[in-house]
Amino acid sequence: MLTRIEGGHVVDPASDRSGVGDVWFEDGRILAGGEGRAPDRVIDAAGCLVMAGAIDIHSHIGGGNVNTARLLLPEHHRAHLPRPAATPLSNAGWSTFETGCRYAQMGFTTVVEPAMSPGAALHTHLELSDIPIIDKATLAILGNDDFLLSMIRDKASPAMIEDYVAWTVASSRALGVKVINAGAAAAFKENVRTFSFDDVVPSYGVSSRRIVKTLQGAVNALGIPHPLHVHCNNLGAAGAADTAAVTMAAAEGLPLHLAHLQFYGYGTEGKRKFSSAGARLAEIVNSTPEITVDVGQVMFGQTVTVSSDVMRQFSARGTASPKKSVIHDGDANGGGIVPYRYRPDYYGALQWAVGLELFLLIDDPWRVFFTTDHPNGAPFTTYPAIFRLLMDREARAEAIAALPKAALAMTTLPSIGREYSWEEIAVMTRAAPAKLLGLKDRGTLAPGAIADIAVYRKQPDIEQMLGAAAYVFKDGDLVVRDGEVTHYRRGKALRLDTPVDAAMRRRMEAFHQERYGLSLDWFTFPDHAISRAAPFAEVACRS
Amino acid sequence: MAVAWIGSREVTGTEAARRAAELLAQSRCPVFSLDGDVHAWRAAIALAERVGASYDQLQGATLARELALFTGKGAITVAPGEVRRRADCIVLVGEIPASCRVWLKDVSGTKPDLAGGTGRSLFRVDSGRGAGRQVSSGGGIAQTLAALRAQLAGRSSSATVSNFDALRKALGNARYAAFLYSGAGLDELAIEMLQGIVADLNRTQRAAMLLLPDNEDAWGGALASTWMTGFAPRTGFGRGMPEYDPWRFDAARMIADREADLHLVMASRRNDIARLPRRPTAIVLSRTDAPVANAAVTIAIGEPGRDHDAVRYSHRTGTIVAQAAEKPSQRASAAAIIGAISEALPC
Numbered sequence: 001m002l003t004r005i006e007g008g009h010v011v012d013p014a015s016d017r018s019g020v021g022d023v024w025f026e027d028g029r030i031l032a033g034g035e036g037r038a039p040d041r042v043i044d045a046a047g048c049l050v051m052a053g054a055i056d057i058h059s060h061i062g063g064g065n066v067n068t069a070r071l072l073l074p075e076h077h078r079a080h081l082p083r084p085a086a087t088p089l090s091n092a093g094w095s096t097f098e099t100g101c102r103y104a105q106m107g108f109t110t111v112v113e114p115a116m117s118p119g120a121a122l123h124t125h126l127e128l129s130d131i132p133i134i135d136k137a138t139l140a141i142l143g144n145d146d147f148l149l150s151m152i153r154d155k156a157s158p159a160m161i162e163d164y165v166a167w168t169v170a171s172s173r174a175l176g177v178k179v180i181n182a183g184a185a186a187a188f189k190e191n192v193r194t195f196s197f198d199d200v201v202p203s204y205g206v207s208s209r210r211i212v213k214t215l216q217g218a219v220n221a222l223g224i225p226h227p228l229h230v231h232c233n234n235l236g237a238a239g240a241a242d243t244a245a246v247t248m249a250a251a252e253g254l255p256l257h258l259a260h261l262q263f264y265g266y267g268t269e270g271k272r273k274f275s276s277a278g279a280r281l282a283e284i285v286n287s288t289p290e291i292t293v294d295v296g297q298v299m300f301g302q303t304v305t306v307s308s309d310v311m312r313q314f315s316a317r318g319t320a321s322p323k324k325s326v327i328h329d330g331d332a333n334g335g336g337i338v339p340y341r342y343r344p345d346y347y348g349a350l351q352w353a354v355g356l357e358l359f360l361l362i363d364d365p366w367r368v369f370f371t372t373d374h375p376n377g378a379p380f381t382t383y384p385a386i387f388r389l390l391m392d393r394e395a396r397a398e399a400i401a402a403l404p405k406a407a408l409a410m411t412t413l414p415s416i417g418r419e420y421s422w423e424e425i426a427v428m429t430r431a432a433p434a435k436l437l438g439l440k441d442r443g444t445l446a447p448g449a450i451a452d453i454a455v456y457r458k459q460p461d462i463e464q465m466l467g468a469a470a471y472v473f474k475d476g477d478l479v480v481r482d483g484e485v486t487h488y489r490r491g492k493a494l495r496l497d498t499p500v501d502a503a504m505r506r507r508m509e510a511f512h513q514e515r516y517g518l519s520l521d522w523f524t525f526p527d528h529a530i531s532r533a534a535p536f537a538e539v540a541c542r543s
Numbered sequence: 544m545a546v547a548w549i550g551s552r553e554v555t556g557t558e559a560a561r562r563a564a565e566l567l568a569q570s571r572c573p574v575f576s577l578d579g580d581v582h583a584w585r586a587a588i589a590l591a592e593r594v595g596a597s598y599d600q601l602q603g604a605t606l607a608r609e610l611a612l613f614t615g616k617g618a619i620t621v622a623p624g625e626v627r628r629r630a631d632c633i634v635l636v637g638e639i640p641a642s643c644r645v646w647l648k649d650v651s652g653t654k655p656d657l658a659g660g661t662g663r664s665l666f667r668v669d670s671g672r673g674a675g676r677q678v679s680s681g682g683g684i685a686q687t688l689a690a691l692r693a694q695l696a697g698r699s700s701s702a703t704v705s706n707f708d709a710l711r712k713a714l715g716n717a718r719y720a721a722f723l724y725s726g727a728g729l730d731e732l733a734i735e736m737l738q739g740i741v742a743d744l745n746r747t748q749r750a751a752m753l754l755l756p757d758n759e760d761a762w763g764g765a766l767a768s769t770w771m772t773g774f775a776p777r778t779g780f781g782r783g784m785p786e787y788d789p790w791r792f793d794a795a796r797m798i799a800d801r802e803a804d805l806h807l808v809m810a811s812r813r814n815d816i817a818r819l820p821r822r823p824t825a826i827v828l829s830r831t832d833a834p835v836a837n838a839a840v841t842i843a844i845g846e847p848g849r850d851h852d853a854v855r856y857s858h859r860t861g862t863i864v865a866q867a868a869e870k871p872s873q874r875a876s877a878a879a880i881i882g883a884i885s886e887a888l889p890c
Contacts, residue, residue: 062770064862070769071613074787095773095785119624122854123863126581127770146628146657189629189719190658191749203658314745324617329751331624331861337617515656516624517649522857522864529854529865531582531878 001040002026003476008045008455011422012052014431014444018423023050025451028476032447045455048470051426052445053109053452055433058229058259058294059374060306061099061136062113062127064120065335068326069304069375070095072337075322076304094379100132101485102381107454107469110135110433110442110494114178114229114259115308117141117333121172122525128493129532133479137437137494137539139229140172141308143179143211144186145332147511149204152214158221163504165218171524173495173536175437176226177219178259181233181309182211185334188311195311196233197246208233209250220254223542224496225438227255227292232264235312240264241277244284251290257436260296260373261285265354269410276350276411278357285362292436293362294369297355297386299378300348302341306375310334342378349407351377353400357411359390360418365427366435384467390420391462438539439494451476492537546875548834548841556842560880563807563826563840564887567594570805570824572781576601576794577764579811580847580855581863583877584764587809588771590885597779598768599794601810606761607789609726609754610775612734619741621721621751622861629655631663632717634710635670636737637684637728643755643858647723651675655719664713666706670728676706684729688736696743720750727757755858760811760847763856763863798823808838809877811846828877845874 005023012018024031024039060066094102103111116124116138128136142148142165151161165177183206184195190202197208216228234243244264248256258264261281269275285291302321307313310327313336317325321341328335342348355377362368374380388395400414408414420428434443441450455471468483479487509520516522527536547559554562567573573594577587578601591598600606612618626633627650639647651674654662665675668691669684680687680702690702695711704710714720722737729737737752744750756762765775772778774787777794790796797803798820806825810816818836819825827838830850834841847853848866851874857864 067766067770068613070773071610071765071775072617074614074774076773096770098773119622119860120862122865123766126767126854126863130585130771189625189749191718320617324615326613326617327619327751329619329621329625329749331622515628516859517627517653518859521867522860525854525865528852531585531854 003041004039005043005045008048008050010050011426012445013427015446025476030449049456051454052430054107054429056111057369057433058114058371059111063124065306069306069337096130104133104480109452109474112137114139118168118172119331129530129535132488135491137175139176139178140168140174141178141333143182152206153204162218163501166498167500167504170498170500178229179215180231182208184311227257229257231259235263238266238274239268240266248291255290258293261293262296262355276354278354279412282361292367294371295355295358296373296377298351299382300342300344303375304339308333308335310336346404346407349403353411353413360416365424366432370429384463387466388463494539495536497538546843551834559840559842560883561887563884572803573805574794574797574803575807577809579809579877580853581763581767584767586878586881590881592780595780597792599777600761605726605757608731611731618738619751626721629657629719630721631655632713632720634666634722636668636724640725640757659718666710678706680704685733692740722752725755725757759856842880844877850874851876
């Protein structure tokens with residue numbers, strides 16, 4: 001069906017397009033125009049903003065830890081049922097079904113689950129396949145696994161490590177690689193309780209720094225488009241800004257992505273020894289072009305923190321609200337689920353402010369990405385409220401006025417006047433994520449791109465506008481109209497097409513036989529195990 | 544080979560699916576009792592949503608006990624692979640499922656290769672015969688665990704626990720202690736007490752629990768239910784949205800209290816279901832060659848992993864695995880039959 005979206009305000013930084021005009025598409029792809037043909041369908045977009053479907057690079061939407069969080073908190077989901085929006089826990093529920101629908105309603109069409117344990121890849125992909133409408137992708141976690149740590153300890157060649165990384169990405173159907181508190185989960189199993197960038201994993205003699213640098217090199221050498229995605233050490237600790245700073249310095253000219261930087265933006269000043277280092281970290285990002293970050297914005301209210309940083313989550317379990325948690329020592333990767341309620345007290349207000357400082361003080365929207373680290377900083381359903389805070393300084397001032405002055409005195413936020421433009425929002429949520437992930441077919445309305453399109457009816461209330469899109473098309477299918485889902489469809493999981501070395505496969509077979517007493521078949525799976533037609537789509541590595 | 548029956552009359556699979564759909568459409572309060580691989584659970588939960596049914600595991604009481612710790616208290620847990628490679632002190636608590644014996648024997652016969660490479664000690668807390676020293680108070684497992692928790696924390700207890708000093712010494716020396724249990728061997732309070740012991744130990748050292756589910760397919764179904772609806776079984780769609788209530792949606796209770804007017808049973812193993820009560824009306828999907836007594840509709844299905852490829856939870860990996868059919872047959876999967884019933888439902 002040839003469709004023309006007519007007369008909307010088109011914002012597409014990837015093709016340098018900004019202004020009133022039409023967008024054409026047919027058979028799931030954007031066209032330059034109708035080539036003289038009459039459209040089969042015309043969507044009146046007068047008074048609307050038209051952008052590509054949004055891409056979320058870091059949101060925990062599927063896999064073992066997320067599902068354990070659901071299991072742990074039935075009261076959250078119960079509260080998520082039709083109730084007044086202000087009801088406690090009213091925004092903390094998320095089944096796979098809700099996840100797809102709510103993302104689509106906001107105009108998001110691709111979401112990356114950034115922490116898939118390779119050993120639980122089948123579970124993760126089964127969950128993702130049950131998320132309707134949107135496309136998904138995963139990052140495979142490495143950096144605490146015995147095979148890699150042993151190779152680094154034993155001074156294996158870079159080529160052999162690259163083979164292992166390629167095998168892991170291919171067998172787990174991932175789009176990239178993440179490292180989480182490198183080495184800490186392995187150290188925690190040996191009763192180590194804190195772990196910094198230059199600390200060494202017992203029994204391996206390998207530092208966190210060395211693990212990160214090894215993986216960064218392998219990811220770069222393999223041509224994996226997305227840089228190594230790093231969850232730093234010392235998350236949430238006062239003084240963690242020092243850790244983030246040394247990690248960024250360790251990039252040494254090669255691309256490196258730091259996840260949820262907000263959770264490291266804490267200094268040690270003031271009588272509470274907890275202050276904002278947001279401005280300092282923003283300055284480092286501004287002056288280090290090889291670094292990209294996502295923020296992990298905190299919003300007030302109930303959520304649950306979900307992380308494979310098992311050491312950090314173990315130490316946080318005393319703050320659980322409600323008072324229950326799950327801590328899991330997995331094969332290589334651990335996991336911790338700790339429910340938490342962000343309150344507008346000194347500490348909560350400071351965390352909230354640090355995230356906004358990072359958004360507003362990092363100059364280049366191509367290098368700072370829009371996330372709450374769902375559900376860690378806040379559920380993804382809070383995105384429209386955060387867009388408002390970024391685009392409207394008066395809304396920000398109103399929110400600031402309600403927070404403890406002692407906390408605000410420790411930040412630069414009240415003095416920042418920047419307001420994001422629609423072009424910058426489009427860069428941060430569309431063009432830049434596509435570029436960062438190597439997804440050439442989305443994040444843009446340029447001819448040839450897939451027809452993932454979000455149309456928003458302009459109105460003074462940005463939160464309302466971006467929370468309920470007027471129209472959303474996924475692969476050209478109309479899936480949302482006037483903020484309501486109209487059509488369910490299956491998305492795909494995007495995976496890299498990494499070649500696998502046959503010798504590495506044999507090595508992995510021998511390793512699993514010897515160490516677990518099981519064939520490698522127990523740890524891998526055929527595509528048809530997902531039981532959906534064409535569940536995956538291939539993404540090319542850099543040549 | 545017959546594949547379906549309406550009452551005792553042999554019919555085609557299509558006819559049986561159509562009759563099952565009619566019964567579901569007419570039902571005011573359908574309840575599902577489920578057992579099968581992950582795909583079967585996914586299909587059945589989707590059908591439950593369409594017809595407003597509640598669902599439970601086929602023998603739901605044990606699964607409910609296993610789930611209660613996670614929904615109510617939380618835990619410190621470990622993967623089976625890490626137990627095999629790392630645990631130098633293993634404590635079996637209560638009866639362990641027979642299906643796990645091969646794995647247990649394998650683990651008992653190996654040394655941990657991570658973090659030390661020493662041997663491992665093995666204890667059994669009110670567990671059956673086998674390797675390892677028996678730890679017991681003689682007053683039942685709940686009493687033994689309570690006494691153990693008190694005494695390990697340096698408090699006194701009226702109960703005398705056999706081999707306590709040996710266990711305390713082994714735990715004190717352990718680099719990683721693993722406590723293995725199942726919902727078939729422990730009640731909810733005992734599981735919670737075990738979790739308390741593990742939490743106490745972790746103040747100064749490392750220890751964790753490993754659930755060896757009594758029924759692996761039940762645990763796989765619980766995981767699928769949780770991601771699909773936000774809730775583990777016992778969940779119901781009677782009000783058009785998923786609601787979780789382990790008492791209200793207990794299938795056995797709903798049938799005993801005559802709340803349910805239709806019972807859909809999905810039983811993937813031979814001889815799981817031979818006869819049903821006359822009420823309520825029943826639709827049975829079973830690995831059978833004959834109609835199930837008293838069932839309104841019986842449809843033959845295959846056993847996942849035997850007759851057809853399957854995706855199921857495994858105690859050996861602690862996660863969901865793909866399993867190729869051992870003896871591929873023409874028997875349909877439960878998921879396929881549920882799909883046929885769904886298609887036959889009125890729009």
